[in-house]
Amino acid sequence: MPKSAPNKVYIIGHKSPDCDSIVSAIAYAEIKNALAGWASAHACASQDAPGEPHYVYIPARPGPVNHETATVLSSFGFEAPQFVPNVYPQVSDVQFDKPMLVPEGAPLRDVWRGMLDAKSATACIIDPDGRLSGLATLGDIARAELYAPAQKDRYSFPMANLVKVLGAEVLAEGQPEFDGRVFVGDIGVDWARNAMSACDMLVVSDRPDLQRVAIEKGIAALMITDAGRAPVSRELVKLARSGGTWVLSVEADTHSCLGLLWQAVPVDQVMTKHDVATFILDDLVSEVREEMRTRPFKLYPVMDEHGRPTGMIGGNHLADPAHKRIVMVDHNEKTQSVEGIDTAIVLEVIDHHRIGSIETDHPILFVNRPWGSTATIVSALARQNHVTLSPALSGLLASAIISDTLAFKSPTSTVQDRLEAESLATCAGVNLGKLAQAVLEAKTYIEDADPGEILRSDFKEFTVGKSRLGIGQATTSGGFSADLKRQLLAATRNLMEDAGYALVALMLTDVTEGGSEVLWAARDGSLAERAFGYTGVEAGAQVFWLPGVVSRKQQFAPEIMRAVRELERS
Numbered sequence: 001m002p003k004s005a006p007n008k009v010y011i012i013g014h015k016s017p018d019c020d021s022i023v024s025a026i027a028y029a030e031i032k033n034a035l036a037g038w039a040s041a042h043a044c045a046s047q048d049a050p051g052e053p054h055y056v057y058i059p060a061r062p063g064p065v066n067h068e069t070a071t072v073l074s075s076f077g078f079e080a081p082q083f084v085p086n087v088y089p090q091v092s093d094v095q096f097d098k099p100m101l102v103p104e105g106a107p108l109r110d111v112w113r114g115m116l117d118a119k120s121a122t123a124c125i126i127d128p129d130g131r132l133s134g135l136a137t138l139g140d141i142a143r144a145e146l147y148a149p150a151q152k153d154r155y156s157f158p159m160a161n162l163v164k165v166l167g168a169e170v171l172a173e174g175q176p177e178f179d180g181r182v183f184v185g186d187i188g189v190d191w192a193r194n195a196m197s198a199c200d201m202l203v204v205s206d207r208p209d210l211q212r213v214a215i216e217k218g219i220a221a222l223m224i225t226d227a228g229r230a231p232v233s234r235e236l237v238k239l240a241r242s243g244g245t246w247v248l249s250v251e252a253d254t255h256s257c258l259g260l261l262w263q264a265v266p267v268d269q270v271m272t273k274h275d276v277a278t279f280i281l282d283d284l285v286s287e288v289r290e291e292m293r294t295r296p297f298k299l300y301p302v303m304d305e306h307g308r309p310t311g312m313i314g315g316n317h318l319a320d321p322a323h324k325r326i327v328m329v330d331h332n333e334k335t336q337s338v339e340g341i342d343t344a345i346v347l348e349v350i351d352h353h354r355i356g357s358i359e360t361d362h363p364i365l366f367v368n369r370p371w372g373s374t375a376t377i378v379s380a381l382a383r384q385n386h387v388t389l390s391p392a393l394s395g396l397l398a399s400a401i402i403s404d405t406l407a408f409k410s411p412t413s414t415v416q417d418r419l420e421a422e423s424l425a426t427c428a429g430v431n432l433g434k435l436a437q438a439v440l441e442a443k444t445y446i447e448d449a450d451p452g453e454i455l456r457s458d459f460k461e462f463t464v465g466k467s468r469l470g471i472g473q474a475t476t477s478g479g480f481s482a483d484l485k486r487q488l489l490a491a492t493r494n495l496m497e498d499a500g501y502a503l504v505a506l507m508l509t510d511v512t513e514g515g516s517e518v519l520w521a522a523r524d525g526s527l528a529e530r531a532f533g534y535t536g537v538e539a540g541a542q543v544f545w546l547p548g549v550v551s552r553k554q555q556f557a558p559e560i561m562r563a564v565r566e567l568e569r570s
């Protein structure tokens with residue numbers, strides 16, 4: 001029977017997640033789940049800000065949480081979203097079958113009937129804790145029947161299985177497990193007395209003499225067939241009880257009973273125990289497909305996190321391509337997105353960046369606003385959809401707006417950002433100015449003051465004509481120590497020389513002052529003057545302050561690129 005379709009939707013930001021992308025994912029998931037709950041309660045499909053009733057929205061992140069984000073999350077009591085390193089289809093995205101679960105000791109008859117009922121040719125055999133002990137196929141059961149006569153009439157099974165399979169009446173009970181030979185009542189009394197031992201069974205009809213010999217020998221079990229025709233005497237039953245011999249009374253004839261013995265054998269005797277391939281929900285579909293190619297079975301167990309079978313999967317289930325569903329927040333370019341994005345279905349994009357090269361098969365909800373943060377857009381969407389955010393979530397969103405707009409000092413900041421942040425801060429019961437201070441402090445915290453690390457942590461390379469330029473940026477509040485700056489300047493110069501750059505610059509952007517201190521290492525001494533009008537900068541390395549310059553992409557890099565082009569032409 002097929003399992004219901006997987007209905008997870010990941011809401012996920014860009015690689016190297018920042019505070020805005022993590023917080024936007026958390027808040028937008030909250031809004032979508034509220035809308036989905038509302039839509040399902042009112043039995044309707046929701047409209048253009050969809051919360052599909054059957055979807056569950058899960059905030060996710062494709063990379064580690066940085067110090068700033070971790071601080072903001074914990075101060076409002078939130079956990080980091082689930083880490084999703086890629087969105088390639090996994091077993092959990094596939095519609096697979098429910099498993100047929102059978103306990104180890106079950107008689108083959110029950111397993112076989114269960115397979116016919118479930119229309120499944122493979123059963124998972126489980127131990128008392130529900131863990132997989134092996135697999136049994138219809139083929140295993142057929143083999144057990146075919147080989148039964150070749151076993152020289154030696155059987156091993158719980159007597160309870162035999163009673164069940166034959167529908168026998170129990171007249172006397174002995175040991176619970178049978179493990180011995182089976183004799184048929186067409187033998188002579190003397191021969192029976194010599195040949196039978198305490199672990200054996202005699203299947204016999206109307207032969208009181210043989211019955212008595214068997215019971216006196218203390219054999220394990222006596223099966224009386226055709227019982228309606230010739231009932232066993234009370235005296236013999238009494239004798240059997242005192243000696244611990246089973247006496248079963250069966251209506252069927254001897255021939256039929258012998259033919260049914262194999263059905264009492266417990267399934268664990270015929271199942272495949274070793275080298276059974278299993279998969280887990282997290283396995284990638286591509287790897288599962290590869291693995292199945294090398295194996296003989298049609299179906300394989302899918303295990304849950306406790307090592308218990310939760311499904312059966314086979315090549316047929318992989319015929320239809322599986323997909324993950326995602327909502328992209330704080331980015332819209334696939335190159336910036338989580339690995340495997342090309343295999344996923346993008347349901348929505350909520351973003352505030354330039355529109356890149358996204359292409360979809362279906363119309364999607366695409367919300368793009370030229371505002372300072374995605375968190376601002378998410379806050380506006382909550383209001384637009386009449387979803388009330390909790391005080392904690394409001395505080396979290398306000399923090400993300402502050403973080404992305406550098407407390408409204410970035411040139412990307414708009415009046416909308418300030419309005420949303422103010423209303424969120426009021427809802428959260430926090431002072432916006434104090435919150436801004438705390439967020440900026442967390443943003444400028446440098447855990448590892450290793451100069452090389454600081455230079456590389458946010459470093460972008462640009463090519464202009466024949467020149468390669470490297471521009472790094474680090475955020476500070478109140479500046480770095482003079483000693484650290486000396487080390488950073490040396491690192492900047494070394495990188496320029498070692499890696500053959502025409503220029504390496506590091507912006508130490510001071511979010512409190514609203515400007516950047518630039519550590520500059522250029523081959524051409526006139527470059528700083530051409531770009532920013534600074535005359536005192538020698539070839540080699542220098543430091544200068546650029547008031548009001550906080551954005552690398554909007555303010556800093558374009559000036560340098562213009563200057564390099566000029567220089568190359570001259």
Ligand SMILES: [Mn+2]
Pocket residue numbers: 020021330352372373374404
């Ligand atoms: Mn952003």
